[in-house]
Amino acid sequence: MGLTYEAKRKVEQVIAERGLNAAEVKGKLSLRSGMLLAFVKPDSPDDPVKLEKLRAAARELLQIEL
């Protein structure tokens, strides 16, 4: 299981905990990181640049560390 998939799961967990609109939050994170979170699977390869962008976006939008 790649780091990107792990990050996606953590995001989904926070969305569920906080009762946020999943499509909206994932859409924002996808647009900022440059990858479609909906299509990230356990065996998806990690792109370090995109992963870093995803972390930065999560930090800003959700105030969490991935």
Add this chain to the structure above:
Amino acid sequence: MLGTIKFKMIVVIAITVGLGALAVTWRFQRVYEDNVRLLSRESIRSAAAAFGDLERTSTDLMVASLTAFLRDPAIAPAVAAKDHDRLVAISTPTFVDYKARYGLTNWNWWEKEPDGEAAPRALRNIARVQRPEKFGDLVERTATQRIAAEKKLVTGLDLGFTGLALRALLPVEQDGRIVGYVEWGLELKTFLERMKKLSGDEYGLVVEKWAMNREQWASTRKHLGDRDNWDDMKDLLLVQDTAQDPTIFQHEGTIADVPEDGEALEVRERNGRTYSRGVFPISDMAGRRIGAIFVLHDLTALQSEMSESRQHAIVTMVVLMAVLALVLIGVFQALVVRRLERMTRVATRVVGGEFDLEVVPAAGDEIGAFETLFEQFRVLFVALLEQTQGEERSRDERAGRGS
């Protein structure tokens, strides 16, 4: 917020409102100045007309009353005899009556010039009804010179020691021979006061100093208990006025510079009031331009009314522009901003996995065209994703069967 179109619109509207207020202020100032010019010219024109009317009617009155008075058979013998006391006694009741009723101020009886002198420079006074104790002196004036030379009715303005007076002179005849002259006079101060009563404006009569005698002027002012104002102006002398404060007639120009139909000079502030100043020239009975009448028209009421109107107009314009701005912003918000925000939201959620979220064009306008285009992009995007996913699934299945 600072980068939004809404904020930029507010800035543009605020600048427009500010410029509008400046334009209204400027326009009102122009209207005020135009009105001041108009009023000033009108006050000069009406003062000149009133002056002309008063001159005409006063002349008619003096001529008619003298003509009637000279029918008294006791007059001519008294003039021929240069009988000062008799002339004063006969004239005084009429003089007192006319002074009270019509403001006539001077009544003079003159000796006939010596025989053989066709155009004497001066005539000897037999009696001044208004000042009986002063008589017997030779007086050199345009009016006396003209009556002695022409031997017929002479009327017009004439400069004396106390200023300008309107005079009417007639010869006194006995048995077809001229034995002397009679003169009615009306000092211009009476004119100015009548004009003030009619218009409410203030008037000041100014003459060129060269036409006056320095010592006699000082003596006359002293006799009347007035301050000697000879040095108040360089070339001009204020001889009569209706104002409480004569310094408002101060003028450094000359009478010769004043156009024939008068001119508006300036607007002045004094003791919290605003006046327009104008002037028109006057000529004596010899046709010489010897003085001018200054007209002060009080503009204070007009100024405060204009100022009030200007404030009302600016406030009304600012309120209207503010209401218009709110309406424009509201319309812009509904027609553009909300629809763009909705498209942004939909785009975000589609990317987030909510692929079946549609954008329905809200209207057939420019944003509606963009909404339609956006929806077409969304459909293509979702189709592309489904195609990619399908290919990926097939690849995975093939890989599973192969393993």
